[in-house]
Amino acid sequence: MGAAGGCDSEGGRRLSTIAKTRKCLLTRLAAASLALADALSPALAQQPKPDLADLSLEELANLQITSVSRRAERLSDAAASIFAITGDDIRRSGATSLPEALRLAPNLQVARVDARQYAITARGFNSTTANKLLVLIDGRTVYTPLFSGVFWDAQDVLLEDVERIEVISGPGATLWGANAVNGVINVISRPASDTKGLLAFAGSGNRESGIGVRYGMDIPGGALRIYGKGFDRDNTVRANGADVSDGWQNAQGGFRADWGTATNGFTLQSDAYRGTIDQVAPGDVRISGGNLLARWSRQLASGGHLQFQAYYDQTEREIPGTFIERLDTFDLEFQHSFQAGSGHRLTWGGGHRSARDRVTNSAGLAFLPPNITQHWSNLFIQDDIELSEQVRFTAGIKAASNPYTGWELLPSARLAWKPDPSRTVWTALSRAVRAPARLDRDLFLPGQPPFLLAGGPDFRSEIADVLELGYRAQPSPRFSYSLTAFHAAYEHLRSLEPVGGGGFVIGNKMKATTNGLEAWGNYQAATNWRLSAGAVFLDDSRKFEAGSGDTNLANAGNDPKRQFTLRSSLDLPGQQEFDVLARYVGSLPNPPVPSYLAVDARYAWRPLKELEVSVTAQNLFDKRHPEFGAAATRSEIERGVFLKVKWSH
Amino acid sequence: MVALIKRMLFVAAFLAAATALGQGDRALEPQIKAAFLYKFGGFIEWPAAAFARADTSFSIGVLGADGVAAELERVVTGRTVQGRAITVQRLKRGDPVTGLHLLFVGQPEAGRLPEILSAAKGLPLLVVTETEDALTRGSMINFITVDDKVRFDVALPQAERGQLRISARLLAVARKVITG
Numbered sequence: 139m140g141a142a143g144g145c146d147s148e149g150g151r152r153l154s155t156i157a158k159t160r161k162c163l164l165t166r167l168a169a170a171s172l173a174l175a176d177a178l179s180p181a182l183a184q185q186p187k188p189d190l191a192d193l194s195l196e197e198l199a200n201l202q203i204t205s206v207s208r209r210a211e212r213l214s215d216a217a218a219s220i221f222a223i224t225g226d227d228i229r230r231s232g233a234t235s236l237p238e239a240l241r242l243a244p245n246l247q248v249a250r251v252d253a254r255q256y257a258i259t260a261r262g263f264n265s266t267t268a269n270k271l272l273v274l275i276d277g278r279t280v281y282t283p284l285f286s287g288v289f290w291d292a293q294d295v296l297l298e299d300v301e302r303i304e305v306i307s308g309p310g311a312t313l314w315g316a317n318a319v320n321g322v323i324n325v326i327s328r329p330a331s332d333t334k335g336l337l338a339f340a341g342s343g344n345r346e347s348g349i350g351v352r353y354g355m356d357i358p359g360g361a362l363r364i365y366g367k368g369f370d371r372d373n374t375v376r377a378n379g380a381d382v383s384d385g386w387q388n389a390q391g392g393f394r395a396d397w398g399t400a401t402n403g404f405t406l407q408s409d410a411y412r413g414t415i416d417q418v419a420p421g422d423v424r425i426s427g428g429n430l431l432a433r434w435s436r437q438l439a440s441g442g443h444l445q446f447q448a449y450y451d452q453t454e455r456e457i458p459g460t461f462i463e464r465l466d467t468f469d470l471e472f473q474h475s476f477q478a479g480s481g482h483r484l485t486w487g488g489g490h491r492s493a494r495d496r497v498t499n500s501a502g503l504a505f506l507p508p509n510i511t512q513h514w515s516n517l518f519i520q521d522d523i524e525l526s527e528q529v530r531f532t533a534g535i536k537a538a539s540n541p542y543t544g545w546e547l548l549p550s551a552r553l554a555w556k557p558d559p560s561r562t563v564w565t566a567l568s569r570a571v572r573a574p575a576r577l578d579r580d581l582f583l584p585g586q587p588p589f590l591l592a593g594g595p596d597f598r599s600e601i602a603d604v605l606e607l608g609y610r611a612q613p614s615p616r617f618s619y620s621l622t623a624f625h626a627a628y629e630h631l632r633s634l635e636p637v638g639g640g641g642f643v644i645g646n647k648m649k650a651t652t653n654g655l656e657a658w659g660n661y662q663a664a665t666n667w668r669l670s671a672g673a674v675f676l677d678d679s680r681k682f683e684a685g686s687g688d689t690n691l692a693n694a695g696n697d698p699k700r701q702f703t704l705r706s707s708l709d710l711p712g713q714q715e716f717d718v719l720a721r722y723v724g725s726l727p728n729p730p731v732p733s734y735l736a737v738d739a740r741y742a743w744r745p746l747k748e749l750e751v752s753v754t755a756q757n758l759f760d761k762r763h764p765e766f767g768a769a770a771t772r773s774e775i776e777r778g779v780f781l782k783v784k785w786s787h
Numbered sequence: 788m789v790a791l792i793k794r795m796l797f798v799a800a801f802l803a804a805a806t807a808l809g810q811g812d813r814a815l816e817p818q819i820k821a822a823f824l825y826k827f828g829g830f831i832e833w834p835a836a837a838f839a840r841a842d843t844s845f846s847i848g849v850l851g852a853d854g855v856a857a858e859l860e861r862v863v864t865g866r867t868v869q870g871r872a873i874t875v876q877r878l879k880r881g882d883p884v885t886g887l888h889l890l891f892v893g894q895p896e897a898g899r900l901p902e903i904l905s906a907a908k909g910l911p912l913l914v915v916t917e918t919e920d921a922l923t924r925g926s927m928i929n930f931i932t933v934d935d936k937v938r939f940d941v942a943l944p945q946a947e948r949g950q951l952r953i954s955a956r957l958l959a960v961a962r963k964v965i966t967g
Contacts, residue, residue: 190822191862195830195960198822199938402920437920440901477898480880524895527853527879559817559854 217532217552217564218310219608219622219656221245223303225328230707230717232740232754232780234341234348234369237290239297240323241721244658244672244703245307245622249723249766252374252773253384254291254415257766260307260321261624262652262678263695266766270319270572270602272310276327276394276407278431278449279317279469283493283512284505286317286575292425292453294390294411296352296365298337298784301328307656308624309550309570309604319570319602320626329405330354330361330396335787343754343780346371360397360404366390373416374773375762382773388413388425405433420458427453442476445487461505462498467491483522485534490515495576504585505576506593512541514573530554540573543599560612565605572600578632578644591634594644601629619659626652631680633688647686648694652678658703666709673702696766698724698733713744715752729768736760748787754780819937820930821858824891824915827928828868830957833888834950837911844872845888850903852893852917853877889913892926900924911950915939922965927951931962938962 190198223242233239237256241248247264249257259268269286272279273293280293303325310318333354340349348369355362366389373385392409410428417423431449438444451467471489478484491514497505520534532552539545550568557563574597583591604626612618631648658672676699680691702722709715717740725733737759742752755778757763762774828845845868849856856877863873876887880899884890884907892903897918904925907914916926922942927949929940940963946953958964 190818191825191866193822195823195826195957198819198826199936199960399919437923483898527851527895 217530217554217562217566217608219245219307219606219620219624221305221307221620221658223305225298225300225302228297228300228303230715230740230742231719232717232738232752232756232782233297234346234780236293236295236297236325239300239303240305241703242705242719243303243305244674244701245656246305246321246323247674247697247701247723250775251766252382253371254386256290257696258288258290259695259697260305261626261654262676262697263320263650264697264766265695267577268695269575270317270600271321271323272318273323273325275325276431277433277447278429278451279491280451281317282453282465283495283575284463284465285577286572289425289453289455291386291413291415292411292427292455294367294388295325295327295409296350296367298339298350299327299333299352299363299365299394301326301332307622308566308606309568309602317572319572319600327394327407330363330394333363334361337784337786339782339784341780341782343778344372345756345776345778346780357395360395362393362395364391364393375776376772377764377769377774383416383418384773385416386413402437403435405431407431417458423458424456425454427451438476440476442474444472444474446470446472459500460502461500464496465493467493478521481524483524484519485522486517486519488515488517499585501585502583504582505580506582507580510576510580513539514541515539528556530556538571538573540599542574542579542597546571546573546599562608562610564608564610566608568604568606570602570604572602574599581644588639588641590641592637592641592643594635594646596646597632597644598630598646600631600646603627603629616662617659620657622656624652624654624656628652631694633682633686634690634693636687645686645688647683647688648680648691649683650678650680650694652676668707670705670707671703673700675700692728696726696728696731698726700724715740715742717741723765726766731764731766731772734760734763734765736763748785750782750784750786752782752784754778754782756780816932816937817852817854818858820852820855820891820917821862823930823937823939824855824859824889825862825866825868825873827913827915827957828873828889830954831913831946832952832954833913834911837888838871842871844874845869846874846876846886848876848878848882848884848887848890850878850880850882850890850892850899851896852891855891855893884912885910887912889915891915892918892921894918897921900926907949909949913946913949913951928961933962940965 221243223239227242228239231239231242237248237258240246240258245260247259249264251257251266255266257264257266257268259271263270267285267287273281273288275293275295280288282289303323306322308321310322333352336353338351341347346369348367350367352363352365368389371386374382376382388411390409390411394407397404408430412426415423429449429451433445433447435445448470454464456462469489469491471487473485473487475483475485492511494511497508499505499508516536516538518534518536520532523531525531534550536548537545538548548569548571550566552564552566554562554564578597579593581593582589604624606622606624608620608622610620628650630646631650633645633647634642635645635647637643654674654676656674661669663669676697678697680694682688701724704720706718719738720735722735723733725731736757738756739758740752740754742750744750757775757777760777762776764772764774766772824847847859849859856875860875863875866873880896884903890912892900892914894917897916900921901924904914914926915928917930921929922940925945927942927946931938931940939961941953941958941961942965
C-alpha cells in the first residue's frame, strides 16, 4: 500500500509544454476526423435502404444487428453512466490482466503503478488505496476491509471466459453497496454452457509470458468448465532504467458449473490462486487465496424473480517487513423483484457479510486490534415506476450497517425520459457513503507506541451527494454515443490531523467538489471497421474544513484533468484482425506525473477456425513512461510486445 | 469551470456533426422485428371465424414497443396479408385485444403477459413477445437475440389452443420449436 501524497511541484513548466504539444495534436486529430466525416456523409446518405419486409424469413433471421446496436439496446434503459466492455473487446485488446482490460472503459482512470499494483478509480480520488469504487466478479465483492479498496494483484480471471465487464461511473450505492461511491465494476463470466470444449493458449513477450487452459463439458442437467492459468511478469524499471525488484509469478485455477438458465437455475463456481512477487529485502511477497460461490435463481409463476447467493472467500497476503494478513469472508444475500400493481417494478433484498481478519503486525505499522471479526448488513428497496410510456422514475434506498458507525442510509432517485427508442435523457440524484475501513480506524505507525500516526477513533463515513445528467442516443444503426455531466459534493473526506508532539490522527476534515463530463461513442465506419472514442474531463477542488490542521490536499488522490481514448477495430480479409488503442492521459498534479500518449496495437490471424495467432504491442511509440507515483520512487512502464497462440474447439 | 463548459461545447459540436452524418438511418432491430411480424402473417393460418367479413382487414396490435409499431406502420403501407389490408394499432395497457389477429408485446410490458393472455384466451390471436422465458408464460412466438441476430422460438401447444396453424416453413426458420 502506498499513498498518493507528495508535495513537490518541480518540473511543472516543462510539463505544461508537453501538455500543450499534445493538446495541439489532439485538436488537429479532431479537426481531421470532422473533415473525414464531412467527406463521407454524402456517400452514406446515398446508400440504398433495403426494405426488410421484402427479404425472406431466412434472410431476416440471418441479418446482423451491429454490435453497436446490441450494446445500446441492452444499456439504453439504464439511467446511469454505464459502459460495457464485451468479451470480444477484451480479446481484441490483447489484454492479459483484468486491470489492463479495464483500460477499455473510457469512464475509468487506470494507472499502472508497477508490475503488480494499479491505481484504479472513476471520477477522481485515485491512489493505490483508492476506496470509492466497488468491484464485483460474478457477484462476489472483491474488496478488502483493510482500506475499502481492491488489491488488484489478488484478483484475476480467465479473460477468455469473460462475457462482459459493466462499468458504471457514478454512485451505485442503492443497489450495489456502501463502497459504490464513484463507480461499480461488474465482471461477468460466461455461463458454463457457453464455454464447452477445449481452449488452450500460450504467450510470451519481453515483459511477460503466460499459459492457460480451459475445458468445458456437459454434465447431467447442466454444464461445467474447469480452468487453469499461470503467468510470469517481468520487473519494472526506474526512470534511469535501473531494475525494480517486483517481478511476479502467479498460478490460478477454478471451475464453474451451471444448471438451468441464468434466470432459473443454479450456479456453483470457485477459484484458487497463489503468487509470489519479488522484493529485495526482507523477502518475497506471497499472495494466495480462494473462493467458493453458489447462486440460485428462480423465475416465479407470477413473473417475479428471486435470487439467493452465498460465498466464502479466503485471502492471504504476506509482505515481509510490512505485515501479514489472512482474511476470511462469508457473504449471504438475496434479492426479489416483482411487478407490483400497474407500472411498478419492485426490487428488494438484503445481505449480511462477516469477515475475520487476522493481521501480523511489523515494526513499521500495526492494525490494532490485530485480530478482529466484523459484520456488515444491508437492506434495500427500489421501485421502478413507469410514469408514462416514455418516462420512468426509479427511487430506491439502502440501509447499510458497518462495524464502525452502525446504520447509514443511501438513497437515490433516477428519472429517464425516452422520447423515442433511440434516445434517452436521464438524470439522477444520489447520496453515497464510504464506510470507515480498518485503515481509517485501526492503523498505527510505527508498529509500537509512541505512534506518529494513529487511526481516528471518531472517524466517520465519507459522504458524497451526486447530481448527474445524461444523454444517450443511437441516431443510426452505425452510430451511438453517451454523454454524462456530473457534479459531486464530498464531505468528511479523510484528513491527517496533527496532535501534540508531532503525531497525527486520522480525521474527516476535508471537503471536495468535482465537476466533470464523460463522453463516448461508437461508429461502425464500415461492416468490417469500428471506431470508438471516449473522453473524460474532471475538475476538482478540495479544501479543509475550519479547524483542520492538515495541509496536504494531495493525500485524497491524484487525478488527470482529462483523458481521451480512441480505438479502431478492423477486420481484414482472410480471417485477420487489426486493432489500435490510443490513450492520452493528462498530467497528474501532485506528485507530478507527465501526461502521456500510449498506443497499443494488435494483429491477429486465424489460419484455421480453431487457431488464432496474435501479436500485441503495448506502448508502441514510447520506450517507457511513468503512470503514477513520485518521481524518485516510481516505476516506469516499458514498451511490451507479446506473441500469443490460442487453440479452441 | 469555464474551460469545462468550453470542452462540453466542443464535444457537443462534434456529436452534432456526427449525428448529422447518420441521419436518415433507423435502429435496425425494431425494423427486423417489424418485418418478421408482417411476414408471420403469411405463414400462419387463422380460423375462418377470425375474420368477420371477406374484407375484414388483418389487424396487428402493438403494446409497449413504439419503435416496432412505427416501423410496422411504415412496412404495411400498400402491403397485404393473405389478400387482406393490414391495420396497425398502438395499444395502451388495458385496451381490449378482441378483433386483433396478431399482438406484439414489447419487453416493457412483459410483466403484464398473464393478464393479456387470460384476456386473449380462446381467441384466435397470435401473441409474439421479446422476453426471456415468455414462452413458458404462454406466449406463442418469442424473439431472442442470438449472435447479434434476431431469431425466434415457437411454442406449438399455445398456438394450437388458439386454433392457429403454423406452417412448416416458419418452423424451419425458428431457432427452437417447443412441441409440448
